[in-house]
Amino acid sequence: MSQTQFIGLFPIPVVRVSGLLDEDLIQSIVARTDATQQKEINAYSEGLSHSPIKGTDGDDLLARVGDLVMPSVVQFGEVLFGEALNWQIKEIWSNVLETGGRQAVHTHANSFISGVVYLTASHPSANIVFHKSLGGTDYIFSNHNKNAAVNAYNGSKWAMPEIVPGDLVLFPSYLLHEVPVNKGPRRMSVAFNAIPDRLDNLGYSVRFS
Numbered sequence: 001m002s003q004t005q006f007i008g009l010f011p012i013p014v015v016r017v018s019g020l021l022d023e024d025l026i027q028s029i030v031a032r033t034d035a036t037q038q039k040e041i042n043a044y045s046e047g048l049s050h051s052p053i054k055g056t057d058g059d060d061l062l063a064r065v066g067d068l069v070m071p072s073v074v075q076f077g078e079v080l081f082g083e084a085l086n087w088q089i090k091e092i093w094s095n096v097l098e099t100g101g102r103q104a105v106h107t108h109a110n111s112f113i114s115g116v117v118y119l120t121a122s123h124p125s126a127n128i129v130f131h132k133s134l135g136g137t138d139y140i141f142s143n144h145n146k147n148a149a150v151n152a153y154n155g156s157k158w159a160m161p162e163i164v165p166g167d168l169v170l171f172p173s174y175l176l177h178e179v180p181v182n183k184g185p186r187r188m189s190v191a192f193n194a195i196p197d198r199l200d201n202l203g204y205s206v207r208f209s
């Protein structure tokens with residue numbers, strides 16, 4: 001009896017941790033973001049703003065978020081690099097996405113693990129979308145049409161199915177992602193970038209700070 005086995009080579013990990021932030025912490029960050037936080041408008045969408053991008057020093061609320069996400073960051077890093085490394089939150093900020101706002105496709109430079117913690121529900125239209133590739137300078141062939149079934153091998157993008165306040169999503173910082181136009185109410189989140197203190201490749205090591 002023959003057996004056919006499909007093997008997914010070199011998959012990209014994306015993690016969702018549900019219910020990481022409790023309601024008190026969520027409401028504290030939401031209240032501050034609404035009331036007092038300095039906002040910077042996104043370059044591509046007036047409906048998207050964020051707080052200044054900085055470390056957790058001197059910010060008790062974001063430091064608490066950093067502490068809560070760290071075990072998941074270390075676990076995710078162990079998947080990426082095969083070792084439980086010493087990670088730090090390099091920068092962290094809060095986002096406000098108004099109705100009609102969007103976030104253009106981008107990656108996070110100078111970082112290894114990026115994450116988003118959701119402070120509100122996300123309307124399905126504004127769930128984060130990950131892209132496999134936007135193409136380069138080579139011609140591309142594909143077979144995307146109404147008769148073709150999309151699967152993990154031929155698909156070019158993937159949207160997070162559901163987001164609940166308090167959820168954490170982690171992804172490698174090189175992974176292209178976007179937030180399409182928000183057709184729902186205001187959506188708020190905290191995003192961050194994390195780096196390990198070192199990587200060692202058979203003695204060729206590099207340190208980060």
Ligand SMILES: [Fe+2]
Pocket residue numbers: 106107108177191
């Ligand atoms: Fe991002």
